[in-house]
Amino acid sequence: MMSSANLRNSGTLQSLKRPGFAAVVTVLILAEIVSAFELSMMYVTLPTLIKEFHVDAGTVAWVVTAYLLVSASAGVMGGRFGDMYGRRKVMIIVLMIAGVGSLVSLIGGSLGMVILGRAIQGTAGALMSLALGLAREHLDKERIPVGVAMIGASALIAGAGGAFIAGFMIQVASWHLIFIFSAVLAGVAAVAVMAVIPRDTLVPGQEKPDYLGAVLLPIAVSAILLALSGVSKTGFGSGEFLGLIAGGIVVAAVWVWWELHVESPIVNLRMFKNRQIALVMTASIFASIGPLGGMSVPTQMVLQYPTALGFGLGFTPAAAGIFSALTAVVGYLFSPLGGKVALRFGARTVFIGGLALMAAVIPMILLSYGNVVVFCLAMTLNGIGISLTFGALPNVLIEAIPESHTSETAGTNTMVRNIGQSTATAVGAIILASYQDPRTTIVAQGGISASFAFVLVFAVLAVGVALFLKRHPVQWTPETAQERANRRGTPPGVPVMAAD
Incomplete structure (x- = not known):
């Protein structure tokens, strides 16, 4: 048994070795970049895979769909397992599995194996919830809002950068290089987590998974x-x-x-009894169906369609990719500011501001077709709005939940957002297809406008729901199994079936 002096020395040594803000945030951003890159890298790769494997667009789209299907569930399951068994441990395992998925896609030799590898990569959907939990666990309380905002908004810049990097690799080499890059990235992130993030101190309980x-x-x-x-x-x-x-x-x-x-539920559904959590989840799915999930396709059409159509800007695909990356970078620069504003005025203010900014951008686009200056300004503001929204979203949740349930709740939110984005993709495709010329495959201006109008409706709904959020919410307090037994009058020693 250690003496009290040794205990004090051990505690002092441990505090000296505690990683600083920059180290923790950098490593967690790197881990989240793995997830965002693995999703965005495939959009630019789809045309190449169609030619490589001689399949139609519907078939090759499974390389994206398979990732989203697994990612939607991995977000909530990984968050829950992180809360139960240790977030650092689970994050390292997830990164290793994602790396294996990249290798499966690389060496498989068929589209089916590429899709299988992409499904395995989808486990990276758990990284955001784990990263937010680790940030709350290892950052000083007063610096949590800024750190969480930077981690949350990193998905924006990583997503835009992923498309740019993937396009460059395809141009100079082949699509195989993308999977080599993603495997190496996952490996580097896993090593960084092991080197910087302190070991989990959580002692796994007796609860069964x-x-x-x-x-x-x-x-x-x-x-x-x-x-x-x-x-x-x-x-x-x-x-x-x-x-x-x-x-x-x-x-x-x-x-x-x-x-x-x-x-021990994988998702504690009783959290939705908390007003703040229920409102955040509702605003999240509206925003995901709207501006977060529905803007990408119509904006790319405006960018790349010829100017002769009256609403196109005539950008090349490469120029459109660079433009998207630049707007994402500008948006990300505002994420630390969003965290500081959240610390001073509350995450609710930043969240509403980000949603409102994304909603305001859509009328700017609809009223200025063909004006490249206004469109560039609108998309820059949209990038800032996305950054503020992604940065404030985890902070809004954190204000309403105990630290022990951070990853679980963030994972649930990831699942909700993935479902919303998939809905946006499906409905948006139907709208655009109804205005598409079968001979030229070009979508008429009416289709672009209808698609933006659909996004605007859900953007306004998201803002409306967010306005009901409280600046100082009542925190959700999970009910333990014993408390539930006491409330029900269950005799001591009798197994309790459910815990809140």
Whole structure:
């Protein structure tokens, strides 16, 4: 047994070795960049894979869909397991699995193996929730809002950079180089986490993992996302769409029932009884269906369509990629400011401001087709709005939850946002396709406007919901199993089925 002096010396030594703000935030941003890069790198790669494997666009789109399907569930499962067994440990495992997925896609030799590797890579969807939990665990309290804002907003710049890097690699080498790069990136991030982030001090409890919930959740989410991703081909009235939606809803209902009765649920659904958490999740899905998920395709059409159409700006694909990257960089520069404003005035203010800025951008675009200066200004403001929103979102959640449930709640929010973005992609594709010339494949101005109008509706809804958030919310206090037993009058020693 250590003496009190040795204990004090050990504590002093431990405090001296504690990593600083810059080190922790840099490493966690690097980990999150892995997730954002692995998603964005494939959008620019799709045309190359179509030619390489001689398949249609619908088939090759599975390299993105497979990643999203796994990522949606991995976000919440990884967050929950991080809270249970240690976030550092789970983050390292997730990064290693993502690296393996890159290698599978690289050496597989067929599109099927590329898709399989992409599904394995989808486990990286857990990285954001784990990073936010580690930031809250290892940063000084007064610096948490700034650090969390920078980590949250890093997805913006990493996403834009991913498309640019992937395009460059395809141009100078081949699509294989992208997977080599992503595997190395995941490995470097894992080593950085091991070197900088202190070991987990959490002692795993006796609670059993919710394996059934972990299985039912991805099945339900996958069925719904599969239906939405294919609706542009099958239609809303098809048996395939209705069957997948019905099956997904049934499995989701079973999952909800199970989560409310199991001792250690993968998602603690009782958190939604907290007004602040419920409002944040609702605003998140509206924003994801709207500006966060629905802006990319119509804005790229405006950028790359010829000026002769009256609303196109005539950018080349490379120029459009550089422009998108630059607006993302400008937006990211505002993330530390957003964190400081959140610390002074509350994350609610920054969150509403970011959502409102993204909503205000859309009328600017609709009223100024063909004006490159106004469009560039609008997209720069949109980048700032996205940065502020992504940076404030985890801070708004943190204000309403205990530290022990940070990763779990952030993972749930990741799942909600992925579902929203998939919905935006599916509905946006239907809108644009209805205005598309079958001979030239060009979408008419009316289709672009209708797509932006759809985004605007959900942007306004997101702002409206966010206005109901409180600046000083009542924090959610999870009910322990014993407290639940006491409230129900369960005799001591009798197993308790559910914990809040």
